[in-house]
Amino acid sequence: MSTLEHAPESSFLFYTGNGSDKVYQAHLRQKEAGWVVDYGNGPRGGTLRTGTKTATPIAYEAARKIYDKLVREKTSGGYTPDQSGTLYTASDLAGRKSGELPQLPTAITEEEAERLLSDSAWGLQRKEDGENRILICEGTTIRGTNRRGLFVDIPQHWVGPTSNGRTIIPGEHVGDRFKAFDLLEFMGQDYRPMPYLERFNQLEKITRDIPWLDVIPLDLTTEAKRRRAEWIRFADGEGLVYKRLDAPFETGRSENSLKSKFTETATCLVLRQNAQRSVAVGLRDDTGAMIDLGNVTIPPSEALPAVGSLVEVRYLYRFDGGKFEQPVFKMPRPDMIEEAAVLSQVTRIKVRGDSESSEHAAEEEAEESAEGNRPRG
Structure with missing residues (x-):
């Protein structure tokens, strides 16, 4: 590896x-x-x-x-990472370390998420389906970083007024929009030790006039949190993020930021390309062995991922010792490293045994046999 x-x-x-x-x-x-x-x-x-x-x-x-x-x-020459054709900056710093690392939410169970809805110490936000970004604003220059702390190119229209001192804003890059959810520095002042609610309130104040930036709403009361959760689930959202309101900012996986996802996803390694616009994906187990998790169809609007690249896959569950059930391609993940493609990501596992599972297993094996007999793309 x-x-x-x-x-x-x-x-x-x-x-x-x-x-x-x-x-x-x-x-x-x-x-x-x-x-x-x-x-x-x-x-x-x-x-x-x-x-x-x-x-x-x-x-x-x-x-x-x-x-x-x-x-x-x-x-x-005009190519852009955004499928909409949005032009991006071409910074010489791309790929270099920024010194800024994100806070990553810890996954929780549905039972734990239900308890937090009525806990006044926690606020609730929508989990955006984008790429983690931290914006570093200095004067008229805005730079972006990914979840590994490396500088990346950002849309050219992400510009703002001249600022005195450094301002640092974490969020999600979704399409050609920036969805902000935190504030680490403002005009050179360090906000990291401050409670999250104080950082969030200041974030709302300083970003009101930025046309390409949206602040992800934060709900505080039990009624508002339940209403938001129901709306996000009805709108087929990815999930929820809970923030401890009195907590300072910390980098890495955090117990002060928790996530509850409505659907399961995993960052997978592409093992091979198949003939019918699909790829086989896999994850490494605790011994380092690569486990084949099955085939994922790639939509015609997407480029066929290369062998050895990383992709995000949404799935219903995994059969115990088997493959993903109803896998769906979400996006390429050039911002992740191969070490992220591990089997421990998969927590929703279904044990075979009932008649429905047995019938599906037979169908799955037949499909795999047919796929294996096709010429490789």
Whole structure:
């Protein structure tokens, strides 16, 4: 497996100008004792033409330079990571450490979530279905980071008024919008030790006139929290986030930020591409062995993920010792590293035994047999 310093990385880029609708993929990955940079390009939803920028595996540092240069060339030429065609910045800092790491919510059970609805020490927010971002605003410059603390390109229209001192705002990047939920610094003042409710109230005040930014509402009363939870579930939302109102900010996995998801998701490694616009995905178990979790169909509007890349998959549950039930492709995850693709993510497991499960198992095995007999894409 790769180290944190030498991690595989993929970029999925789109171009919709001049009547075109094209996709470009770039992949930095391990091969044998070295690293390679591969690419694919073609019409969106069609078959991609693939190739490599490295004829043989080379050292990571050399491959990284080739990969970064390739991505910069494509983004400066009009390609964008956003499927809508939103243009992004092309910062030379992309991929470098920012020094800022996010707070990550800890998963809780439905019973625990129900208890927090009536606990006045906790507020409730919608769990947005985007990518974790921290915005660092200095003067007229705004930079973004991902959940690994690395600088990433952000939409060009994310600009704001000149500010004195540094302002740091965590949130989620959803489409071409920024969904803010916290405030770490404002005008050079450190807000991290302050209670969350105080940070949130200040966040609402300072962001009212930013057209591309939305503050995720925070509900405080039992009635308001229940109403919000019911609305999010009815709207087929991903889930809820509970924030302890008197807690200071802390990086990493936190017990002061908790999440309750309505559907299960997992970050998976792409094991192979199949003929019918699907990919096989897998996760590593505690021994390091790769477990095949089945095939996931890729929509025609999405680029076919490369082998070795990471994708987010939504599923109903996993059969004990088997594969995902009703897996659905959500998005590529270039912001994650291979070490995240572990089986311990999967907690919703169904034991086979009833007639329905047995019947489904037979159907599943038949489908897998048919899939295995098809030529690989």
